[in-house]
Amino acid sequence: MVLVVLAAGFMLILLGLYGALIHRNILHMIVSFSVADTGVNLVLIAVGYMPGRTAPILDSNVSVADAVERIIDPVPQALVLTAIVIGVGVTALMLAYAYRLYQTKGTLDISKFTELKW
């Protein structure tokens, strides 16, 4: 099960990178980066998972005494929470820049933006 999620995460990373490198449209590239971002989050979550254990929340099912034996690692989950929020911020910034680029050139085709080309 963990291996399936890990494989899916790695596939999403590769797909996202492929899309970002192949597509010419800036909006497509932004979507591809979001896909790769999701893949990284999946891999991190899968690495923190341990078979047969439950979420790191103490309630009637998991008492304080047996928490060490029953819960999965909370650190990757905290990391992914941070990563998701930062990912949203990065996507919003990319969309704003794409908007401005469209305003200046009237196109979103990356090959038309040649100022920094060498």
Add this chain to the structure above:
Amino acid sequence: MTKRIFVFGMLIGLGAIFIDLLLSYTPDSALNQTARYYAERTATDLGAANIVAAVIVTYRGLDTLGEVTVLFLTAAILVMVLYRDHGIGINKIPNRFLPPTGEMLGTGSRLLVPLILLMGVYLFANGHLTPGGGFQGGAIIASAVLLLLLTNPNQTFNLQLFSLTESISGIGFVVIGVLGMFFAGGFLDNRIFPIGQLGELFSAGAIPVIYTLIGLKVGAEFSSILVHLSEEKEES
């Protein structure tokens, strides 16, 4: 064509690394040292039932402060990038013709927006007990604003209220952190308030307070990002 070959070569190389990682991966059978410390000490030291919330708000609270700062910078840079003299502003809405909102969407959004807001508040107020917390609750509050924008794209929002909420919650977060240095163990220590009974709503010291502030701040930031992205005047 050469570019495609390079891209495929790079992806195949990366894929080989990933396959190697995948085949050599064995899940841990016991918690590592850090996770074990969190699992053993969170309930007794901090009184939080949700260990992830304890890690985010107290153990690694400084990182969360940095994360909130990154979000604030995102919102600020977004306004800076999108700003034009005649562009955004409270009284300057785009004057485009829109067909009237459908009955279903209008009534549905009036029914759903208060419930969505309540759901967001519930999530960040119970962040120390159940899955959820400030960031998730804030994102849900912003989704209520998104629903309002979808219902009526010409809707005006009080952007000053958003920035006021954001500033007050940000300052409150830092002030609580500094209070921890004087009344408890250190910066962002949650034990400035009584820890209380594990599993109660009013427990875990400052964690619910900080999560509420984070929720308000994230909600205001995401809402202002959404409003700014939608309030741009159409190119005429």
